[in-house]
Amino acid sequence: MPLNYSKWDQLEASHISPRHPNVDKKSLIRWKQRDIHEKREIRKQKIAHLEAQIACNKVLLPKISDIAKALADPNASVPPSKYWSNLIEQLEKNPSKDCPPGNNPEHIEQTYDGMLLNLLQRVTQDAKEKLKSLNLMESEKEERLGKELASEMANHVKQLGAEITKNEKELEEEKEEQKKKITTEDIHEGFETKYVPPKPEPAPVLHHKTFDEKAKGKKKVVEYETLNPSAVEKSAPSTSQAENDDDDDELPEMTPSLLEFSKINLGQYEKSFEFIQTHRDVYVPGASDALLVAAFEAQSQGKPKYAKKCIHQSLLLQYCEKLGPNGVGMFFKKMMAGDKRAEKVFSDDVESTYAHLVERVRISKEEVAQEAAGKEQIQLVPENPDITISFNVPDGPPPEDLRLEGPGTEDLDIEQVRQALQYRWEVFQTFSKDMQEALKSDSLDAVNKVLGNMEVDDAEAVVGALDNAGILNFAEGGIRDETGGASSSSGP
Secondary structure (H helix, E strand, O other), X not given: OOOOOHHHHHEOOOOOOOOOOOOOHHHHHHHHHHHHHHHHHHHHHHHHHHHHHHHHHHHHHHHHHHHHHHHHOOOOOOOHHHHHHHHHHHHHHOOOOOOOOOOOOOOHHHOXXXXXXXXXXXXXXXXXXXXXXXXXXXHHHHHHHHHHHHHHHHHHHHHHHHHHHHHHHHHHHHHHHHHHOEOHHXXXXXXXXXXXXXXXXXXXXXXXXXXXXXXXXEEEEOOOOOOOHHHHHHHOOOXXXXXXXXXXXEEEOOXXXXXXXXXXXXXXXXXXXXXXXXOHHHOOOOHHHHHHHHHHHHHHOOOHHHHHHHHHHHHHHHHHHHOOOOHHHHHHHHHHOOOHHHHHHHHHHHHHHHHHHHHHHHHHHHXXXXXXXXXXXXXXXXXXXXXXXXXXXXXXXXXXXXXXXXXXXXXXXXXXXXXXXXXHHHHHHHOOHHHHHHHHOXXXXXXXXHHHOOOHHHHHHHHHHHHHOOOEEOOOOOOEOOOOOOOEEOOO
8 A cells, every 4th residue: 555645745844944054043943933833823813703703694694684674575564664763772772682602792782683783773874875865855755765774784685695605715715724734733643652640730729717706705707799700600509518618608818829910910911821821820710709809808908909900810810711711812812912892891891890899898898887886885774674764854944933842842952953953954955956856755765776876985974964964764753854844843
């Protein structure tokens, strides 16, 4: 059987170079190697681009064809112009989120409906400009507009069909050209006696227990909200496991490599890419969550710039993970190539995530403050259920013609009573408006509510003043102030 050596004619042998008196052999080899790799990479990118474009256009073509048929249908129940306006309104108000792989469904311009809407808006503008140049009567405009729209859409159907055919032919040629060149990626050895063990995969980011602070016999637990829950669904524990771990909540820790990675400035994609390549322990499960926790802590400590850097690097890792096994290469290739649309999608995500973080930190601080305020309060509570707490609230200073009536008042000094009532009125006037209103309502709950909103020291001072002035009453009896109403009396 004759041997076929033709395949060696197609081998890109980057180590063979002709002798040249003015070029040294090493330089020529390096140049040849670089040229081969660059052409190979350009072809790969072009093939990927053509495949994506063909797939997208094949989704859009049936949609455009249906619209063109509806506009050209002479038996349609709805006039073409009315059908057109209804269609645009539907795409604007209730668009589908279906989109090509890798696009963001939250951005309408990246969805199929968004692309279709953009085309319809351009067709509308072109058709209306044509009508202006025809100087038609008002009664003729609507019918002519429908015809122009139908004509324009029929042209777009032809153009898009031709574009798909052209791209498919070009894709086939590129793939054939790719097959002609045998690269090291296409060579597979049958048997090999040498064995090089693969490098072990780096361990995932470690977790530490939630910080518990014990103070005055009460426990304070600081909780962190996950900013991107969809990015960590795969690593979420099962329900039963979560129930068993209620008392052992954990948060991902920042490793030395992640700490260094988090300090890279926003938009420095090349530097981030190089860092990931040289530090495999950065691209591991839990790394993006650790960066989110670090961002939360930094924002809470008044370090907004560093917090945003952590958000940026966390989302960067999440995007790579979402793009699949080759996600790192795919993501950084787009970003380093200056893809404006990809950069905008990513930067918008960073800004919106950071804005959510800022709001969450603000709410968290308020919750902590409210919790701290609720830990120690001064409240009036009767020790015995049979005792009722009431309040002797003065209506004003004692009258000049103060009279003491009733049994047991014979031995009282009227001037001492006057001084006591005057003191009670003066103390009452020192209280805040809220406290005065609460005391006048004679409601224990209302008074406790005002006390609960006060600092502990201030509340203690108010309770002391209430007691000293005789306003606070734990039982019936004593001096009851009826100035401005009836007479005053005393009891045992």
